Amino acid sequence: MSQKIRVVIAKPGLDGHDRGAKVIARALRDAGMEVIYTGLRQTPEQIVGAALQEDADVIGLSILSGAHLHICPRIMELLKEKGLQDVLVVLGGIIPEQDIPSLNEMGITGVFMPGSPMQHIVDFINKSARARVEQI
């Protein structure tokens, strides 16, 4: 397999709790992916902009603040606008169970709760993003 999977890890909104995002970024890097961490307090526009600029295969969002149902639709909308609908979007953080169907419906199938093993996330991305990378 030639190409490394390119992942943008982002902290959208005002939340500054970045332990999870940083640990996952490092785990993905250790698993052989190319990882770009955007840093804190990114708007959906900035995140999609970074994905475009970095030619990302995956966007990983970390949201612990409860703002996911505002942020995620906006990101999915912008990705579509920019022709980036093939980018895999995964989400981690504090997400109520009852919100997961809405997130799935908007195209976010990888939603990772607290306690998710890093390996599950690596495997999910490898499986789902790899398929997309190979399609191109």
Next chain:
Amino acid sequence: MSTVKTELEKTAARAPQERTEPFRTISGRPIDRLYTSEDVRTLDYGRDVADPGTFPYTRGIHATGYRGKFWTMRQFAGFGTAAESNARYKQLLASGGTGLSVAFDLPTLMGRDPDHELSLGEVGKCGVSVASLADMETLFEGIDLAGITTSMTINSPAPMIFAMYLAVAQQQGASWETLSGTIQNDILKEFIAQKEFIFPPRPSMRLITDIFQFCTQQVPKWNTISVSGYHIREAGATAAQELAFTLRDGVEYVQYGVEAGLDVDAFAPRISFFFNAHSDFFEEIAKYRAARRIWAHVMRDRFHAKDPRSWQLRFHTQTAGVSLTAQQPYNNVVRTALQALAAALGGTNSLHTNSLDEALSLPTDEAVTIALRTQQILAAESGVSDVVDPLGGSYFVEKLTRDLEEEALAYFDTIDRMGGMVAAIERGYPQAEIAESAYRFQQAVERKEQVMVGVNAYVQTDETPIDILYIDDSASAKALAQLEALKRRRDGAAVQRTLAALKAGATSGVNTMPLLLDAVRTYATVGEMCDALREVWGEYEEVPII
């Protein structure tokens, strides 16, 4: 090896065979099977331990411990609108809570109004929305500020929020002379761990020393700062790093206060601390004892404080949110109880116990009640409040206390050589240490070297989700409407005048508190006041360290 331990090895050879795993605390510190008098050979009771209420306060700052004064049962709370949180506070006080603790939402914490673009979806979600004095009035409606103590977890906009609280107190007729409470106001740990910074480090430190100065003159019973390790620990630090970085932050604040011209004994007695109560039971108890000893020496020997109250470390504790699981959430009641016990055995002066649904959402009323009852059971039924420092003299605990102290002091040396904590932060030093510890911990969990019941052991695949508090967007709609109405009825010209004066004062170096009080009384908003200062000082942007 000593003869005692050689004999021990012979006895151990006949005992059931030991597990072979490396035996370490959750922080990675190796621990022995047994501790004996050998391990504390050089410990001197009078010099190192001493009675409670006696320098260096290892055993506690009060001679009578909890017999004289129970720890304050101070449950952190806040969500939605000020009216909703006001109801929760009244409920907590009616249930036996003995102090208030305010959680603000992210827009408030970040100095943004509810109508700012970045506030979308965030209003009232993680705490209460407070945009102006009007919200603060509602938040404490029917609560007598003269009769309680309130802790407010606010950092970058602490001066604005504190000014609002003072204004409400004044409206109620409560005297500032006797007003008591705490503002967290600890910006260094924001740069290190919690990341709720706005302005760059140096102007941020100036805002803090302004508050030190203002309170020494006008609000003498107020705890001007709660130097925090909780967030540093939650971000992934070990116990030793939590201890070291927190206390070294404290040193930095005292240094800046002294350099601002204050007499150390005028403000140091009102410095307070805030620690985590994590899962490794004995390590936590030792950490609190080491903290008191280190601080006593720092204040007497490094800063030459003369007032014993300057030497006495007072602290609030919160049980470790990061240790609680989304899986099998009722297990969290047990975790919280053990952590609260460690805090009590460590002599905490104030305690918040997390709710069982911590990893899922803000707590339901039922979960909050169980958390409060946990403290009440601890205080009333376990006997721990009847003896001061009951584990004092334990070979293990005294050895651990000393080991943690030494490790913390080594970090002090490193940071001192870098030029202090602000300099260390600018180099990314504590941030890098924490990122490394966080990653190592996660790897340990992945390898099952660190067991987390329900997560990587004793997993249940058929769990029924529990009911959680679902915070919707109704608070946002209300907050926006209130803000709009406020802007229509207030004197806009007066607001602008006070904001201009604030900017001028920020530039000229006068104390910002009187200017903020003026602004707050015109119903200037948190966003407006912070934006005024953003114009003067700019915003801090961190270089992320993974």
